[in-house]
Amino acid sequence: VDEVSLIQAGLWGAMHSRLTQIMGIHSNTAIFGNVGIIAIGDFYQCSPVASSSIYSSLLWSDHFEYVELKINERQKTNIFFSQMLNRI
Known part of the structure; x- marks a missing residue:
């Protein structure tokens, strides 16, 4: 699941609910439904409009493993630009 x-x-x-129904669980x-979910996104960007995000629910803390990516692979060859982005 992106974003x-x-x-x-x-x-x-x-x-x-739907995955549980589809999988017959x-x-x-x-x-x-015992289906593995990979969730990707940046919680420092935007929040959902007029609602709370999964990050604020027990579902997130109980059933997702949080991994923080710290290396900017896209700009790792341009040190000046990468440092500028990190300061923003």
Whole structure:
């Protein structure tokens, strides 16, 4: 799921319900129908319009592993530009 920070918390619940239904899972402990979810996004960018993001829900803290990428691969050959971006 790309741009995870823009997705409303309620939509994650709908995704969980639908995947559980599609996978035929009838357990209360099967999150997202036991389907692995990769969520990518920048929580320092925009928030969902008129709603809270998944980051503010228990679903996020209980079922997602957070990995912070710290190396800017796109600008790693242009040190000046990379340093300028880091100061913003």
